[in-house]
Every structure is written in structure tokens, then in C-alpha cells.
Amino acid sequence: MSAKIAAPRGTFDILPEQSAQRALVEHAARELLEAAGYARIETPAFEATELFSRGVGEATDIVQKEMYSFDDGGGRSLTLRPEGTAPVCRAYVEHGMHKLPAPVKLYYLGPFFRAERPQKGRYREFWQVGAEVLGSDDPAVDAELIVLLHDLLKRLGATVRLRLSSLANAQTRAAYREELAAYLRANEHELSETVRSRIDLNPLRAFDSDDLRTQAVMAKAPRLIDRLDSEDAKHFAEVRSLLELAGIPYEIDSTLVRGLDYYTRTLFEFTSDALGAQSGVGGGGRYDGLVELIGGPPTPGIGWAAGIERIVLAAQVSATRDVPPDLYVAHEGRRADAFTLTLAARTAGLRAQMELGGRSLKGQLKHAERISARHLAILDAQGTRLDGKPAEDIVRQVLSA
């Protein structure tokens, strides 16, 4: 035997048992989203690298160290898509969807790629279901999207918490960042070393520190939520009241951070305890500047993405794999008859299988039992029987049974 080849690190085979679970998740997502007027869109698995470096943000972890980029042979750099929002916006612009009645409501479902170290709930190739709404800054869109993701997770049986925040607009956020960094520097001697080293890089992370003295400092730190301008504050208040109307519990978490640069205003994340260190099942936010950033007209947008693998973990989705056949055709020395009968049964709309494993007659009967075949035909030298009794027209008998 030659050396074995395993699936690349961080990738996985979706075996029949898992494909049934995932199909459940996918069906639920489609049903829910299509009922709300979202139409499916699929974009290529790879895009121009620039789409992500520009759209997601040059300084983000995704762009700096997690992209699978390659030269296409003609000097162009392509990248396996690490996320779905920028590609959807690209398609929106490319196909002139801003001329469609606003807003444009889209969803997608497919594989994404990030070159990270794998761990529980985190893979290098993973699947996401995502929804995006382009062309409306109505707070009801924010609320609708959150409700849809909530309902999806709830329907599948996941126990989740909703964390909610507002990131304001780019100007407010930049000003706040300065204010926070200044505050951290002023209290530098009280901060843990890691937090201190990140003051300029990512000051918001200081809120997540588990260092006690740092926590004491952060308790009094300025919060972005309190710095929203009147427009952003009003938008946020509207979103909140709509969520309350929908009866969806949430927690305001002003420390919510997302690793993508394009977010503005509403930001949210659903978390589950069933995922190990990767608590996020799905999340998203508003990105009012993104479409313009990648060359389109100024267009408000908002969306979310949820990991299929994480949903399966969080919801402990279980599904039965095999659908029992209506008819199993066992045979001994009558392959052609069995073949013809099986095809006829399928043509008549039955789920039919015939013996293909070279088993003994006894083995065939055991097998038919094991897969819970509803009816059993036996074709051998003694004749043709259905469920133990001599039979003429097996297909018709099974159909009328």
C-alpha cells in the first residue's frame, strides 16, 4: 500500500451521517429566508485579492494572515473567499442591482476559507449561511435580520445569547478610538502587559481582559455606546425597540468587536456555550460604507453570517441518515429479472433497491431487514414472491399496499 493521503489540515469530509444534519440546517435557512423575501445568490469561491484587502480592511487579521491567495498564472492575485459580504457587494455593483427596487434582499450558502490554526468549531474550509440587505438604512431591516437569525437558531434547537451594540459611524468611531487609547495610556501602569502592548493596535480588546486590575480600569473607561451622535443613537434606539416588540431578548455589549473594518452602527452576535472557545455561532452588522468603498454608489447595507458547523454543534442537530426503501429485491441466479423489477418499481415512483453486494440469500434477507425495507421481493429458482407470498405484479402490489 502506498502512503496514505489525508484531507488537508483544517478541512473535513462531510460523511453521509453529517450531510443529513447539515441538510436540515440548510433547509431551515432556505425556508425561513425565502419566506421573508430573500433570494439566493452565489458568488465565486475565489475573487480578486483586492476585493478583500480593500473591502475587509488591510489591517484586519483576515487580510494580514488568513487569506489563501495565489497567482492565477497571468500575474493576477486571486484569493479563496474568506467571507461573503464583500463578494455579494461586488456582485451588487457589477450587476447594477442598485437599479432594482430597494432594498435588495439576498442570502447565500457555501464554503469559505481562512488559513487559521484549526480548533473546535474552526476550520480552514467552513460553510456559512449568510443574509445581506442592500439599499436601506431602515432600522426595521436591522431588526428583521436579527430576528431571522434568531429564529433560525431557535428552530434548530440552539440555546444562544444575543449580544448587541452600535459601532456608530466611521468618524465617531475614530474619535472614540483616540479617546479610549488616551484613557488607556493615562492608566497604563494599571494595565496588564498584553493590553498595554495592544493600546494602538486594538484598544477595544482591553475590555475583554481577564486581568483584575485591568478590569477595574476598564469599568470606568469611556464607551462608544455613550458617544453615538443623535442620528446613530436614534437608529440604535429604534432597532432595540423593534427587537423588544419581537420579543427577542438581548444584552447590550459595548465591548463587542468584529474583525472586519467595514461595520457601522448596528452590530450583533449570537453566542453559544456548546462551542468551546469559539463561542460565536453567527453575527453581523451594518456596513453603510462598503458598497461605495468597492466602487459602487453610496449604498447602505447590513447582513449576517452564521457557521454551518457551529450551528450543528450549538444545536446538537440530529438527523436520521437513511430513508428506508419501499422495496428490496433479493435474488438468486436471476439478476436480469431483479434488475428489471427494480427499475420498474422506480419508474412507478417507489424507492427501490436490489441486491448488489454479492450476498448469500440469507445475507440478503438480513440486509433487507437491517435497512428496514418496507417490502421484500425474492426472485429465485422457486419463483417470485413478495413478503413471503407468491406474487405476479409486484410493483402494483407494493403501490397499493
Add this chain to the structure above:
RNA sequence: GUGGGCGUAGCUCAGCUGGUAGAGCUCCGGGUUGUGGUCCCGGCGGUCGCGGGUUCGAAUCCCGUCGCUCACCCCA
């Protein structure tokens, strides 16, 4: 990139302080059976991740390496 745990049949694992491998499940066959779910018997299946070292002898000890996994960073 860094750290912890683990790598023995397709799967789950046993194998004490070293003497060149076992069980259960699965699968296939036989027996029993109302030609089929139980039960009984048998069979297929492993270069003990890989490479060195110690030893008369290593799955078992030592070193290295690769892989898996969990965690850090970050995220779906």
C-alpha cells in the same frame, strides 16, 4: 506562529514495572429461525503514525519527526 493532550484492526479502545498483538462493534459466511430483527459459531482485517537510539529482544523506555486534537491570537 506558541503551548497542553493524543497517535495500536474500518470504528471505540485494552495491552501492568520491555519478550515481535487482543476485545467489543461493523462487515461477510454458517447454524438456529415462520427463507428476515434475537442468540450461537467462524472468517476478513494491524509494517502498533514514521525514523533513529538503548537492549539478546520494544507497541511498551529515550530522542527526533509527522499527524490529529484542544487552547492562545482571532473569528463563522
